[in-house]
Amino acid sequence: MSAVPRVGARLLGVVKRYGTTGVLDGLDLEVPEGAFMVLVGPSGCGKTTCLRLLAGLEHPDGGRVEIAGRDVSREPARDRDVAMVFQDFALYPHMTVEANVAFGLRLRSRRRRAGSPDAPEIDRRVADALRLLELDGLERRRPAQLSGGQRQRVALARAIVRRPRLFLLDEPLSNLDAQLRGQTRAELVRLHRRLSATMLYVTHDQVEALSMASRMAVMDRGAVLQVGSPREVYERPATVFVARFVGSPPMNVHALTDRPGFTPPVGPRSAQVGWRPPHGQLSAGWAAAGRDGLRLSGRLDTAELLGEDLLLGVAGPWGRAGLLHPAGAPHPAPGEPVEVHVPRDRLHWFDDSGTRVGHGGPAPPPVDRPARAGGAPSGP
Amino acid sequence: MTVRELRATLSAHALVVLVCVFSALPVVWAVSTSFKGPAAIFAPDLVPADPTLDNYRATLATFPVARLVLNTGAVAAAVAALQLLLAVLAAYGLVRFRFRGGPVVLTALAAAIIVPQQCLIVPNYLLAAQMGWIDTYVGLAAPQLAGCALGVLLLHQHVRAFPRSLLDAAQIDGAGHATVLWRIVVPNLRPVLVALAVLFFITSWNEYLWPLLVASGTERATVQVGLQAFQTEQGNDWGRMMAAAVLVTAPVLLAYGLAQRWIVAAFVQGTGR
Amino acid sequence: MTSTTTAAPPGADRGSGARPAGTGAALPWLHVAPALGVVVLWVYLPLLATLALSFFRWNLTGDERPFVGLDNYAALLGDPAFARAAGNTLIYALGLLPLAVLLPLAVAILVWNRGGRLRQAYRTILFAPVILPPVVGAVMWQWLLHPLLGVVNLALGGIGVGPQNWLGDRDLAIWSVIVVTGWKVFGLGFLIFSAALSGLERNQIEAARVDGATEGEITRAIVLPLLTPTILLMTFLTVTLGAQWAFSAVHVLTQGGPAGATDNLYYLLYRYAFGYFDTGTASALAVLVFAGFAVLALAQLRLTDRLGHDR
Structure with missing residues (x-):
């Protein structure tokens, strides 16, 4: 990745209120040109509002909204040269597939905008888009006569045919069944590479974010908590919220406590400590790790089969935690006492407010450089 | 089917048929009478013993059927079309733009629906007279346009329930408000708009009091005003009276017969949910 | 559509915030103005004009138009025709209920339940009177009810009942007019109830049928309660508008006679205005009718609201 990527789109100190409730209060967000940026967060966090602000809806x-370096804050949607794919696809029910895809181009050419394509050019581009999305042969159908996956591809075709400066995708996979969703994720990434376009993709599903994004931003309650590559966000979550939201099963985070069964590592530490379920080991590892790390003792509460692994739920006076354990390996029965050990270099440290202060040990780095924190090697 | 059920079904049909007879009798009897000569008119036969077209010949000579039907139909069509246009614009405007005054406008339109027409005829007549609209098509149609308020109220519900993402998608595709309204919203509300158009047309077609006041001359008279004038002239010639009634009814019933499935369905489905 | 070619102001969309200064504040008004305009011009201004006219004595065309204060109202209240018309208005409102609500409800349920293949045919016949111009219907009924030659009296004679003067008899006339009006509006009620029935969830009814309920029990326990809002609506419309619906029939069949027996407030208003050309009194009556009507409509709306919510 180049050092200073060009900016495809940007929100600068954006404020947005509905009535008296503020949704966004001075939010900044940058979408680098050519990026497949995924904006992820729980429902109601303001991510869709960001998308709609960029769309001009x-x-x-x-604050300001910029696309390709130009302030478009006051421009209506139709002047912004953006395309959007909606959660419910928003295909025009009374038009054929071909008319749906061509609608935007035809409106533009009717208004005789500079550089707008003429009729044969439109037909050619529509045909190209339909072929690219394997919709050829369905031109005369209406949306009601299509399957869910086909509708989704028509929505995509409608977006790409315009060759916009910016693609906005609003949870476009949430109306597909699980299997189709998996396939379409890969197709979308391929499509992005092929068009080398700037895309902003909004979702509440962190799996989509991790698997598709070239860059991701995590939002909560109207604020961007962290921006980075999926790997950065997963391995060095900036806050407790990000740590718990990204990754499945979620990260275990404990406030340091004197309760019985909770033994934090010696040396520097801060208010909260977190670890990911794959990194916990049942008691055996304790001695091997040189007694350095976090030790939790409690009882095995639940065991859920996830396929290769079991998710073991451990409960103690200090709270609860989940860890992955090979499904074939022996493990205690529910109700039996267990000890969990997490090596020091797998620990994430957060302060009282939930902000990341460091990774592993031995010395938590200065608080003012959370993004590059951690002297220890990062996780797998 | 058990005997009891069969009996229940039969008695149900019997009652419904009885009501159908009640509904159809006036028209059926009018048709029957219109084919009877002066001597047979006293006979209580449903099918005339000696059918004649004399009544129709005599009536057509003095009664301008075509003119009346065309007057009424043209005015009703124009009124229905304009009311639909006004209602679509207003309903879209009220839903799509949240503006101060919108709720007041909606309330004002809703309240106007229940004002009895009879309470307004004097000033409306004066206004129409002042504009020189007495005995004109414009005068006949203009006050009826206020009936669009009902359409605004009905359409308001439907426009509000219109999927927001479709409107957004159209905007992103580069559509302005006019394009969104006429190329996205209107085509998708077609069933409702058809039902509303039928309702408007029938209402205007059946309008009586206002045409009675402003279209008493034969040139602009509507079916009802014309028939009433004919009745006053003809006095007791019931054969001719019924012939006239059948003549003005025929186009309506014909249109209804052709489109009845559609009209009834528009009502049953358009207002059912 | 002058409004439609102007640029869309981005801020004017619903749900969006700051509106760019000076652009498109007029756009929403351009959309509602035509509808609002005709309603103001032909409903609200006339309503105010009526109120104003009610304080003057005038004959619609003359130059003299003296202010008379409340004299028109006093004269009206002293006119026995007014009291009679008011009483008759009530009779119309209530007398129409069986033909405009009860019978349509019963027939709609029967057709819906047991109509079978004839359902569409029944609907076509039963709705036809609604689309027939009222005067045409009234003229046809006039012939049916003719005291000497009418088929109704002929048929009654066949079973030994003497001829009745349906429209000329003081006691009978109003009921004859109600039947003629009811014949016309029956189809409307029937269709509205049919629409409501076709909107019902079949599941509940089928569940009850599986539970062993008879058709009568299903109608009473499930269908009628579900139809309550529609029944209340039709009752509301009939009580409020019944006397207005009768206007054409009254005008064609009796002109309010004999001796005011079929008169009602709306017809009296018409006669004052365009029979006697007594514009002032007609306007005073219009004001009273409108006030009474508004009170009645509001009271009913509140009542139906409450009844509807209880269900």
Whole structure:
């Protein structure tokens, strides 16, 4: 990745209120040109509002919206040269597939915008888009006569045919069944590579974010908590929220406590400690790790089969935790006492407010450089 | 089917048929009478013993059927089309733009629906007279346009339930408000709009009090006003009266017969949910 | 559509915030203005004009138009025709209920339940009177009810009942007009109930049938309660509008006679205005009718609201 990527789209100090409730309060977000950026967060966090602000479907109460370096804060959607794929696909029910895809181009050419394509050019581009998405042969169908996956591809075709500066995708996979969703994820990434376009993809599903994004941003309650590559976000979550939201099963985070059964590592430490379920080991590892790390003792509460692994739920006076354990390996029965050990270099440290202060040990780095934190080698 | 059920079904059909007879009798009897000569008119036969076309010949000579039907139909069509246009624009405007005053406008339109027409005829007549609209098509149609308020109210519900993402998608595709309204919203509300158009047309077609006041001359008279004038002239010639009634009814019933499935369905489905 | 070619102001969309200063504040008004305009011009201004006219004595065309204060109202309240018309208005409202609500409800349920293949044919016949111009229907009924030659009296004679003067008899006339009006509006009620029935969930009814309920029990326990809002609506419309629906029939069949027996407030208003050309009194009556009507409509709306919510 180049050092200073060009900016495809940007929100600068954007404020957005509905009535008296603020949704966004001075939010900054940059989408590098050519990126497949995924904006992920729980429902109601403001991610869709960001998308709509960039689309021109909403207008900010403060701050600026820029696309390709131009301030478009006051421009209506139709002047912004963006395309959007909607959660429910939003295909026009009364038009054929071909008319749906061509609608935007035809409107533009009717208005005789500079550089707008003429009729044969439109037909050619529509045909190209339909072929690219394997929709040829369905031109005369109406949306009601298509399967869910076909509708989704028509929605994509409608977006790409316009060759916009910016693609906005609003949870486009959430209306597909699980199997189709998996396939389409890969297709979308391929499509992005092929078009080398700038895309902003909004979802509440962190799996989609990790698997598709070239760059991802995690939002909660109207604020961007962390921006980075999926790997960075997964391995060095900036806050407890990000740590728990990204990754499945979620990270275990404990406040340091004196309760019985909770033994934190010696040496520097901060208010909260977290670890990912694959990194916990049942008691055997304790001695081997030189007694350095986090030790939890409690009882085995649940055991869920995830396929290769079991997710073991451990409960103690200090709280609960989940760890992965090979499904074939022996493990205690529910109700029996267990000890969990997490090596020091697998630990994530957070302060009282939930902000990351470091990774592993032995010395937590200075608080003011959380993103590059951690002297120990990062995880797998 | 058990005997009891069969009996219940039969008695149900019997009652419904009885009501159908009640509904159809006036028209059926009018048709029957219109084919009877002066002597047979006293006979209570449903099928005339000696059918004649004399009544029709005599009626057509003095009664401008075509003119009346065309007047009424043209005015009703124009009124229905304009009311639909006004209602679509207003309903879209009220839903799509949240503006101060919108709720007040909606309330004002809703309240106007229940004002009895009779309470307004004097000033409306004065206004129409002042504009020189007495005995004109414009005068006949203009006040009826206020009936669009009902359409605004009905359409408001449907426009509000219109999927927001479709409107957004159209905007992103580069559509302005006009394009969104006419190329996205209207085509998708077609069943409702058809039902509303039928309702508007029938209402205007059946309008009586206002045409009675402003279209009493034969040139602009509507079916009802014309028939009433004919009745006053003809006095007691019931054969001719019924012939006239059948003549003005025939186009309506014909249109209804052709489109009845559609009209009834528009009502049953358009207002059912 | 002058409004439609102007650029869309981005801020004017619903749900969006700051509106760019000076652009498109007029756009929403351009959309609602035509509808609002005709309603103001032909409903609200006339309503105010009526109120104003009610304080003057005038004959619709003359130059003299003296202010008379409340004299028109006093004259009206002293006119026995007013009291009679008011009483008759009530009779119309309530007398129409069986033909406009009860019978349509019963027939709609029967057709829905047991209509079978004839359902569409029944609907076509039963709705036909609604689309027939009222005067045409009234003229046809006039012939049916003719005291000497009418087929109704002929048929009654066949079973030994003497001829009745349906439209000329003081006691009978109003009921004859109600039947003629009811014949016209029956189809409307029937269709509205049919629409409501076709919107019912079949599941509940089928569940009850599986539970062993008879058709009568299903109608009473499930269908009628589910139809309550529609029944209340039709009752509301009939009580509020019944006397207005009768206007054409009254005008064609009796002109309010004999001796005011079929008069009602709306017809009296018409006669004052365009029979006697007594514009002032007609306007005073219009004001009273509108006030009474508004009170009645509001009271009913509140009542139906409450009844509807209880269900």
